[in-house]
Amino acid sequence: MKRIDNKILKCPNCNAESLNFNEPEIVCTKCKNTFNLENNKYVFLRLEEGEINDFLDKIKYRLKKFSFFYNFMIKLISPVCPTLNMKKLIKKYVPDDTKIAINLGSGNSKISDKVINVDIFAYENVDIVCDIENLPFKNNSVDIIFNFAVLEHVPNPDKVVKEINRVLIKNGTVISFFPFMQPFHASPYDFSRRTVEGMKVLYKDFDTIELKPSGGPTSGLLWIFQEWVSILLSFGIKPLHYLLNIVLMLLTFPLKFLDFILIYHPMSKNISSGFLYIGRKK
Ligand SMILES: [Zn+2]
Numbered sequence: 001m002k003r004i005d006n007k008i009l010k011c012p013n014c015n016a017e018s019l020n021f022n023e024p025e026i027v028c029t030k031c032k033n034t035f036n037l038e039n040n041k042y043v044f045l046r047l048e049e050g051e052i053n054d055f056l057d058k059i060k061y062r063l064k065k066f067s068f069f070y071n072f073m074i075k076l077i078s079p080v081c082p083t084l085n086m087k088k089l090i091k092k093y094v095p096d097d098t099k100i101a102i103n104l105g106s107g108n109s110k111i112s113d114k115v116i117n118v119d120i121f122a123y124e125n126v127d128i129v130c131d132i133e134n135l136p137f138k139n140n141s142v143d144i145i146f147n148f149a150v151l152e153h154v155p156n157p158d159k160v161v162k163e164i165n166r167v168l169i170k171n172g173t174v175i176s177f178f179p180f181m182q183p184f185h186a187s188p189y190d191f192s193r194r195t196v197e198g199m200k201v202l203y204k205d206f207d208t209i210e211l212k213p214s215g216g217p218t219s220g221l222l223w224i225f226q227e228w229v230s231i232l233l234s235f236g237i238k239p240l241h242y243l244l245n246i247v248l249m250l251l252t253f254p255l256k257f258l259d260f261i262l263i264y265h266p267m268s269k270n271i272s273s274g275f276l277y278i279g280r281k282k
Helices: 055-064 067-077 086-093 157-167 196-202 217-234 238-262
Strands: 019-022 025-028 034-038 041-043 101-104 115-119 142-148 168-179 206-214 274-281
Touching: 067 238, 086 168, 142 157, 157 168, 157 196, 168 196, 168 206, 196 206, 196 274, 217 238
Parallel strands: 101 115, 101 142, 142 168
Antiparallel strands: 019 025, 025 034, 034 041, 168 274, 206 274
């Protein structure tokens, strides 16, 4: 668990900056709302597993509890080429423990011990459980915010980006992956995609450091191809559709590694799986 400085937190209910931290409770001195604090896990809301409706998503939720296994499988057989070099990003943007870094919508994966995990579900590796459209952080309190493949799962990504802008310090960094060419994948919901131009609009209040394809064009094609074949050959039978998806993933995943080269093609943005955005708060 990442140690969190209580001074950066505020009440997500009334925005009061005066919270009392008495394990196992956090009490807002203004609105008197109480939240949970157990074993260094701050819980500002509670959603149960029962609220996940999609069948595949239930499996995903269970798999995500086995973080190492899940991440390894995702990296290997998922149709998206792992072009994102997380270690390099962490080394560059979170060089030491003095920076306050958070990963919004972390799920159960831990990108670094130096990063605070924030998610709507209370997975084992999550430090702060909250709604990412309404963060329990004070204004100008965080140095770096990561969010990878998260904003498509919230109904109002603009609202989250506004929150990111609010809680970041001046010149603070946002590092974000948003999908473009990906089939519908609820987790537990899926609302939107962004083109390279759309990314610029989403992060219009930031100075762009980097905006480039991530995943790449083969990844974009491959995932959609797998989905298309599964639709074609499953004759409306849902379990068969899931099965075909997995079989096709296993059969075709090596193709995605072409993206380690194709990602550098100037037109790869046309059908890239998604985009990586790095920007600085103005
Ligand atoms: Zn309050």
